[in-house]
Amino acid sequence: METLSKDKISLKNKSYQATKVVALTGNPNSGKTTIFNNLTGSRQHVANYPGVTVEIKESRVRNGGRDLKIVDLPGCYSLTPYSKEELIARNFIIDRKPDLVVDIIDLSNLERNLYLTVQLLELGIPIVLVLNQSDLAKRAGLRCDLAKLSRLLNVPVVETVGNRNIGTSQLLDTIWSELSNPRTPRPVIYENDFEEGIRQLCGDLKNSRDSDYPDKRWTAIKLIENDVDIKKRVWRMHPDADALSVLVDSVRRRLTSIYDTDPELAIADQRYGVIAGICRECTSADPRRRRSASDAIDSVALSKTFGLPLFLLTMYVVFHLTFTTAQPAMDFMEYCFVFLSSVLEGLWPEGSQSLLKSLLVDGIIAGVGSVVIFLPNILLLFLAIAVLEDSGYMARIAFLMDRIMNKIGLHGKSFIPMLTGFGCSIPGIMATRTLEHEHDRLTTMLVLPLISCGARLPIYALIIPAFFSAPWQAPVLWIIYITGIALSIVCARLLRSTILKGNQAPFVLELPPYRMPTVKGIFIHMWQKGWMYLRKAGTIILGISIVLWAMSTFPKPPEESLHGLTQEQVTEAEMAYSVAGRIGKAMEPLIKPLSFDWKIGTALVGALAAKEVFVAQLGIVYSMGEADEESESLRDTLRRNYNPLTGFCIMLFCLISAPCIATFAVTKKESGSWKWAFFQFIGLTVIAYIVTFAVYQTGRAFGIGV
Amino acid sequence: MDHVLSPIMEDYIETIFELLRREQVARVSDIATRMKVTMATVTSALRKLSAKKLINYSPYSTVSLTPAGKNLAEKIVRRHEVLADFFQNVLSLPPSKVAENACRMEHQIDDLLLERLVEYIEFVKLCPNMNIKWNEKNGFRCGQDENPKKFISCEDCSKSLARNTTHGGQQMNDSIGLHELKAGGRGRIIAVSLKNPGAKRMMEMGIVRGSLVEVERIAPLGDPIDIKVKGYHLSLRKEEAKNIFIEIM
Ligand SMILES: Nc1nc2c(ncn2[C@@H]2O[C@H](COP(=O)(O)OP(=O)(O)OP(=O)(O)O)[C@@H](O)[C@H]2O)c(=O)[nH]1
Ligand SMILES: [Mg+2]
Numbered sequence: 001m002e003t004l005s006k007d008k009i010s011l012k013n014k015s016y017q018a019t020k021v022v023a024l025t026g027n028p029n030s031g032k033t034t035i036f037n038n039l040t041g042s043r044q045h046v047a048n049y050p051g052v053t054v055e056i057k058e059s060r061v062r063n064g065g066r067d068l069k070i071v072d073l074p075g076c077y078s079l080t081p082y083s084k085e086e087l088i089a090r091n092f093i094i095d096r097k098p099d100l101v102v103d104i105i106d107l108s109n110l111e112r113n114l115y116l117t118v119q120l121l122e123l124g125i126p127i128v129l130v131l132n133q134s135d136l137a138k139r140a141g142l143r144c145d146l147a148k149l150s151r152l153l154n155v156p157v158v159e160t161v162g163n164r165n166i167g168t169s170q171l172l173d174t175i176w177s178e179l180s181n182p183r184t185p186r187p188v189i190y191e192n193d194f195e196e197g198i199r200q201l202c203g204d205l206k207n208s209r210d211s212d213y214p215d216k217r218w219t220a221i222k223l224i225e226n227d228v229d230i231k232k233r234v235w236r237m238h239p240d241a242d243a244l245s246v247l248v249d250s251v252r253r254r255l256t257s258i259y260d261t262d263p264e265l266a267i268a269d270q271r272y273g274v275i276a277g278i279c280r281e282c283t284s285a286d287p288r289r290r291r292s293a294s295d296a297i298d299s300v301a302l303s304k305t306f307g308l309p310l311f312l313l314t315m316y317v318v319f320h321l322t323f324t325t326a327q328p329a330m331d332f333m334e335y336c337f338v339f340l341s342s343v344l345e346g347l348w349p350e351g352s353q354s355l356l357k358s359l360l361v362d363g364i365i366a367g368v369g370s371v372v373i374f375l376p377n378i379l380l381l382f383l384a385i386a387v388l389e390d391s392g393y394m395a396r397i398a399f400l401m402d403r404i405m406n407k408i409g410l411h412g413k414s415f416i417p418m419l420t421g422f423g424c425s426i427p428g429i430m431a432t433r434t435l436e437h438e439h440d441r442l443t444t445m446l447v448l449p450l451i452s453c454g455a456r457l458p459i460y461a462l463i464i465p466a467f468f469s470a471p472w473q474a475p476v477l478w479i480i481y482i483t484g485i486a487l488s489i490v491c492a493r494l495l496r497s498t499i500l501k502g503n504q505a506p507f508v509l510e511l512p513p514y515r516m517p518t519v520k521g522i523f524i525h526m527w528q529k530g531w532m533y534l535r536k537a538g539t540i541i542l543g544i545s546i547v548l549w550a551m552s553t554f555p556k557p558p559e560e561s562l563h564g565l566t567q568e569q570v571t572e573a574e575m576a577y578s579v580a581g582r583i584g585k586a587m588e589p590l591i592k593p594l595s596f597d598w599k600i601g602t603a604l605v606g607a608l609a610a611k612e613v614f615v616a617q618l619g620i621v622y623s624m625g626e627a628d629e630e631s632e633s634l635r636d637t638l639r640r641n642y643n644p645l646t647g648f649c650i651m652l653f654c655l656i657s658a659p660c661i662a663t664f665a666v667t668k669k670e671s672g673s674w675k676w677a678f679f680q681f682i683g684l685t686v687i688a689y690i691v692t693f694a695v696y697q698t699g700r701a702f703g704i705g706v
Numbered sequence: 707m708d709h710v711l712s713p714i715m716e717d718y719i720e721t722i723f724e725l726l727r728r729e730q731v732a733r734v735s736d737i738a739t740r741m742k743v744t745m746a747t748v749t750s751a752l753r754k755l756s757a758k759k760l761i762n763y764s765p766y767s768t769v770s771l772t773p774a775g776k777n778l779a780e781k782i783v784r785r786h787e788v789l790a791d792f793f794q795n796v797l798s799l800p801p802s803k804v805a806e807n808a809c810r811m812e813h814q815i816d817d818l819l820l821e822r823l824v825e826y827i828e829f830v831k832l833c834p835n836m837n838i839k840w841n842e843k844n845g846f847r848c849g850q851d852e853n854p855k856k857f858i859s860c861e862d863c864s865k866s867l868a869r870n871t872t873h874g875g876q877q878m879n880d881s882i883g884l885h886e887l888k889a890g891g892r893g894r895i896i897a898v899s900l901k902n903p904g905a906k907r908m909m910e911m912g913i914v915r916g917s918l919v920e921v922e923r924i925a926p927l928g929d930p931i932d933i934k935v936k937g938y939h940l941s942l943r944k945e946e947a948k949n950i951f952i953e954i955m
Contacts, residue, residue: 077907077910077911078907078910080906080910082907108937109936109937109938111912111936111937112911112912112936112937112938115910115911115912242728249801250801253794253801261900262900262906264906265898265900265905265906265909268906268909268910268914269909269914269915272912272914272917295922298922298923298932298939299923302923302925302926302932303923303926304924304926307925307926308926308927398941399925399930399932399941400925400926400927402925402929402930402941402943403925403927403928403929403930404927406929406943412930412941503903505903505904506902506903506904506907506908506942506943506945506946507930507941507942507943507946508904508907508908508911508940508941508942508946509930509940509941510911510938510939510940510941511932511938511939511940511941512939513939
């Protein structure tokens with residue numbers, strides 16, 4: 001009865017022709033996202049290091065009235081996962097059972113890429129093999145006989161050059177024809193003893209559409225490979241798990257004694273044996289191979305003499321670019337906003353108390369404007385990051401820094417999320433998924449907000465020129481960034497030796513070949529980030545600016561209390577009477593020892609929503625406080641009101657203190673518990689308080705910058 | 707207070723524990739089938755255990771363990787598992803003999819012996835380059851005879867280990883760890899030791915027996931190394947490279 005009704009349902013579904021799902025998979029950095037973008041017209045992040053994509057991205061493609069769902073997966077080297085993003089990719093394939101798997105292979109690196117292919121062949125799902133990066137392979141003198149490869153594995157094979165969008169339409173055609181007329185790939189055959197073991201286990205497994213595990217041959221092999229996750233799935237489903245468990249153990253033991261090593265290693269040996277055979281059949285290499293340009297670059301960029309100096313120089317250039325180079329453009333934007341607000345003010349008669357004018361000039365322009373003027377800095381920062389990412393230097397940095405990271409108790413690979421964190425902490429925290437050990441991952445995640453993100457840049461860009469003369473500006477910025485890095489090291493060290501103890505994960509990292517970053521790629525990246533920044537300014541920051549303006553305006557003090565005061569005293573009194581003023585005043589005892597007054601206090605509260613709001617709020621408070629109608633730049637106002645030491649303390653506090661709400665939410669999601677998010681939030685704020693306190697009190701005692 | 711129980715009684719506790727774990731309920735009839743005795747025998751044993759406050763039992767109902775009983779059961783199971791581990795992975799007893807002997811001996815050993823055994827098992831699994839296993843022809847041997855041609859006698863091996871482990875030397879005839887190669891050095895992989903937790907990942911990435919490797923360079927700070935294998939660049943720490951044995955070419 002039950003089976004009957006089930007059949008009916010599946011028949012029904014068939015007549016509806018559900019959208020077919022096509023999953024893109026392959027080794028990290030083989031070009032999956034590039035191909036995904038080509039196929040779907042999306043603009044997902046592409047970069048030249050392994051582990052860029054850490055989430056599942058989907059997109060629909062309409063083609064001749066038919067619908068197709070294409071899914072981009074994180075890269076994986078094998079179907080036995082090691083890190084979180086690999087697990088995500090593997091589980092998608094075996095849980096969602098896509099109708100077709102497109103295996104994207106880096107042809108210049110065929111042998112290693114086929115290791116995953118061999119496992120995919122065993123799944124029994126139709127496969128399309130894409131030989132990507134065929135331009136690189138050609139340059140290296142490698143030729144591949146597609147027809148032969150296709151015949152050997154019984155799968156269609158397509159050649160592409162992802163970054164130049166070559167072969168995309170052919171790939172799409174192949175996908176369609178394979179979907180309407182699927183073939184079963186030919187799995188590889190192992191040595192007799194293995195096959196015997198596989199047979200034994202297969203006899204005890206069932207193929208069924210709704211089981212937790214895919215094809216039984218594949219599952220049997222994973223059981224022999226001791227894949228813990230697959231074991232669990234099988235145990236859950238199997239009617240006699242104990243008997244099967246005993247059987248698996250005995251098969252493994254027999255294989256161990258035959259091969260004298262663990263079966264999972266013996267099988268890796270055999271797979272590579274099979275792959276070597278396939279390559280011998282299908283490829284021919286040009287023996288006159290030149291030394292690649294990439295190796296030549298590395299022989300300088302990673303050399304003993306130049307490796308570290310070049311790294312430091314690169315970092316210096318990045319910050320110089322985002323700060324000094326952006327200065328003129330920023331000054332110009334600032335000038336525009338000052339001009340705009342004076343024009344707007346001109347619309348009202350002099351001395352007007354219009355609320356609308358105040359909202360426009362003091363709220364929106366002062367708030368949003370003071371954030372938007374830093375767009376040039378943000379663009380240049382992301383330009384620098386995009387170049388680092390696309391050139392392939394990113395993975396090299398992990399290589400150069402692993403020794404130091406190791407001393408701290410972290411993994412060299414942690415450096416990649418941290419570098420991403422210079423742009424924004426959120427993708428940085430997501431990128432920790434590539435770290436294999438949970439404790440490495442948590443530590444990196446927790447200290448990551450100490451890496452000064454792009455949203456904090458406006459704060460520095462506002463304060464530094466206000467208080468420090470030109471020759472001092474760059475060093476002060478360096479001190480801030482380095483303080484953040486140093487603190488993250490100290491905190492990581494502390495965490496790793498107390499609550500997050502544990503062994504180091506092995507450091508096994510592929511170094512991709514250098515590639516020339518394309519102008520188009522970099523501009524797309526810059527444009528996306530710049531647009532995101534503007535959108536944030538136009539939405540969140542606009543909203544918050546209005547709220548903050550209202551909070552700094554209402555309630556108005558009673559008319560009579562203002563009698564006999566000068567204009568300046570009136571604005572001061574009005575502000576102190578408002579909600580923001582009262583909150584700030586309430587905070588004042590707490591932040592006084594850090595040299596902060598109530599105005600900075602309210603800005604700090606606003607900064608919790610987004611760090612840029614700090615600048616917006618200062619803009620609002622001081623724009624309102626301006627007694628005369630002459631607009632002066634916020635910097636000049638600050639210079640009149642605070643001393644350099646306070647300026648420095650502001651930057652320090654903003655650098656270290658609680659991250660923005662979005663970071664908090666991402667930490668919660670990625671660590672899987674509120675506990676860690678709160679720990680990070682409170683911990684950082686406490687550290688910020690202590691450090692700023694120490695710096696201010698020391699500075700004052702020695703009379704530095706007061 | 708420790709309960710001194712006879713082996714048979716301990717077996718009862720263990721059986722009940724197993725039944726509860728697998729089936730959530732322990733019935734007298736199931737216990738009887740498992741222990742291959744009559745129901746009457748079971749009932750009388752259960753009464754004794756109940757008197758010792760190790761189980762909760764009243765006639766015609768199911769059986770559960772008291773906290774003390776559970777405690778004891780866990781201890782017995784652990785003894786069983788450690789012994790089984792020892793028999794299987796250190797002594798390489800055939801599987802059929804493992805369970806049988808473990809069942810017999812689990813009642814006899816005390817805590818001190820148990821902990822020593824655990825330490826010993828750990829040690830044997832970790833001992834440098836040994837990876838001791840039973841081999842029907844040669845008796846106990848270390849992992850080095852994965853490659854029988856390269857086998858050197860145990861006396862020689864231990865002598866050379868004692869002499870030096872630093873500079874290649876005679877550790878395994880002319881095989882050396884990959885970490886000992888200088889920049890530019892090349893070799894062919896002859897074995898990958900399993901001690902390293904990353905061993906499997908490295909093999910999946912192409913570090914398998916027979917592959918050629920070349921050390922391209924060593925990082926400026928001296929640690930990770932950049933090797934070329936199967937035509938691509940891979941970086942590894944020396945710690946990991948230690949477990950890859952190569953013959954120099
Ligand atoms: N020369 C060349 N480069 C390519 C080709 N396809 C992609 N690339 C480059 O390869 C790098 C990696 O591309 P991605 O699409 O990010 O790779 P991915 O497979 O999505 O990588 P992960 O998300 O890290 O798993 C980028 O720098 C691309 O520009 C190609 O056919 N030829
Ligand atoms: Mg990707």
